[in-house]
Amino acid sequence: MTKYEPTIGLEVHAELKTKTKMFCGCLNDPDETTPNVNVCSICLAYPGSLPTINKEAVKAIIKVGYAIGGEILNHSKFDRKSYFYPDLPKGYQISQYDLPLVRGGELRGVAVERIHLEEDTARSSHAGEGSLVDFNRAGLPLMELVTKPVIKSAEEALRFAKELQLTLRYLGVSDADMEKGQMRVEANVSIRPKKLFSGKKLGIKVELKNINSFKAVKDAIENETERQKKLLEAGERIRQETRGWNENRKESFPQRFKEEAEDYRYMPEPDLPPMDFDKEGAINTQEIKESLPELPEQKRIRFAKEYGLEEGSDELERLVDDRGEAEFFEEFVSELKITGGGKEMVKLGVNYLDSDLVGIMKEEKATWDSLKITPENFAELITIVGGNKVSSRSAKDILREMFATGDDPGNIVERMDLTQIVDEGTIENIIKEMIGKNAAAVADFRKGKETAIRFLIGQSMAKLRGRGNPALVEKLLREHLSK
Ligand SMILES: [Zn+2]
Known part of the structure; x- marks a missing residue:
């Protein structure tokens, strides 16, 4: 059987978190639920209205460009991309064609082709009779990033998309929430027989749209590779087409066929001046480069080195994925160091942070800020x-109490009488009582059934209300049982 190799390229759109829209002063408010509130003559494209460039959005793209090691073009411009669609009142979209803001770059091993800036379209919904169009979204600043067709699997595509989301969040340029449509992924998928691999020729490309979650990124690409x-x-031909992904049915459906490249009739936008960062008073790209925050990959490397966390481990990934958790982690570790806590203590702390505290916070829907x-x-x-x-059992109770009250753990230990019992005499009394009460388990253990001691430890710990030192309880039990 012939083995096939998929080649995947991604196009990712992300709504930028600016105060105002791309070319007018209307508010960029993703929480606005009343339709057509944030609109003006510019974003509704009334004749004679003139757009102006939102510098905040341009700066955001430059940030992303530097973050992925791309080249920032000092001379760039906007173009009109013509196509007819009801959610595009102008009949064209302002985008960037041959001179995007960023060229090249790389993220998680995936080479990037370009990043450009454009305006979002209106949101149309098809409810009841006819369709409704909400122009609040029309003209929002939208980043489009295009990767090179170098991705070899659905997992790799997913890893890239997640890292991009995290990077946009670290940079503070977009919330990039896929469920809210703030980040949208399209995938170009083609396959070619592995053994016939010759040069750079790729197979027929199919474009996948409507990918609205990370799970869908993986599912849609896997499904499309299989379909091809x-x-x-079966000896059939693959048609060049655009297919939509249906997440519920876990299958794609044809949207339109493309026998030839579409003609968007690009032309330079006559109402906007070209951007020139060499000019005096223009955006200072060097300043932006120097002000970049620590990026996810840099944080992973530093955390592994500074705190002895294992590279590639789940706990390290989770820490870096959540900036709030990462900040809390660094702050408590610096406190630990003051009291002389070493790497072992850091590891213990990560356990309590990553599983226990995060677990409670999820349960209670708490945020790091609160x-x-x-x-x-x-x-x-x-x-x-x-x-x-x-004991570790009491520690979990203390943590819950700390979460609820914000109290000092020392106070809680005293108040709840949770100090661990390390007094041998107290523990021995309990052990003797338990040995007397559980003759069957004692006999089992003496016959060589090792697990019987677990039962006796459990009984003794329960009697000690979880406050006994487990290692000491076990040691004393073994001593008494061997008598
Ligand atoms: Zn407007």
């Missing part, structure tokens, strides 16, 4: 647990 394989294996627990108090909790002053 089946066609080729969290009552301070990094200082969290570091103190880790010091208490690490120093065996409370």
Whole structure:
């Protein structure tokens, strides 16, 4: 059987988080639910209205360009892309054609072709009779990033899309929420027989649209690769076309066929001056480059190096994925260091942070901004647990109490009487009682059934209300059982 190799290129659109729209002063408010509130003669394209360039949006694209190591074009311009669509009142879209703001660059090993700036279209909905158009979205600044056709699998495409979302969030240029349509992915998928691989010739390209979640990125590409394989294996031809992805049915459907490249009749936008960053008073690109924040990949590398977290580990990925969690992490670790906590304590802290605290926060739908627990108090909790002053079971109760009240863990330990029992005499009394009460388990253990001791430890710990030091309980139990 012939093996096929997929080649994937992505086109990602992201709505920029600017105060106003791309070419007018209307508000860019994604939370506005009343239709057609944020509109004016410019974004509704009344005759004679003149657009102006939103510098904030241009700066955002330059940031993204530097973040992926691309080349910022000092001479760039806007063009009109003509096509007819009801959600485009002008009959054309202002975009960038031959001189995009950014060329080249790379993210998570995927080479980027270009990034340009354009305006979003209106949102149309088809409810009841006819269709409704909301122009609040018309003219919002939209970034379009196009990768080179170099992606070899659905997983790789997914990893790229996630990293791009994270990068946009780190840069603060877009919330890039796919479910809200703030980030939209299109995939160009083609396959070619592996053994016939010759030079750069790619197979027939199919464009996938309506990909509205990360899961859909993976599902749609996998499904399309399979569909094309089946066609080729059956001796059929692949048609160059655009297909929409139906997430519920887990299948794509034909939207339109493209036998030839579409003619958008691009022309330079006559109402906007070309952008020239060399000119005096223009946007200072160098300043933007120097003000970039730490990026996700840089953070991964630094966290691995500084805190001994394992490269590629899930906990490291999760920390970097959530800026709030990463900040909290760094703050409590610096507190730990003041009290002399080493790498082991950091590891213990990451466990409590990443599974326990994040777990409680998810359950309670809490955010890092509203969290009552301070990094200082969290570091103190880790010091208490690490120093065996409370059992790990009590630590979870203390954490919950800290979450609810914001209280100091030392106070909670005293108030709830949770200090770990390390007094041998107290523990021995309980153990003797449990050995007397559970003759069957004792006999099992003495016959060599090792698991029977787990039961006895459990019984003793319950009697100690979870406050016994588990290692000490086990040690004393073994001593008494071997008598
Ligand atoms: Zn407007």
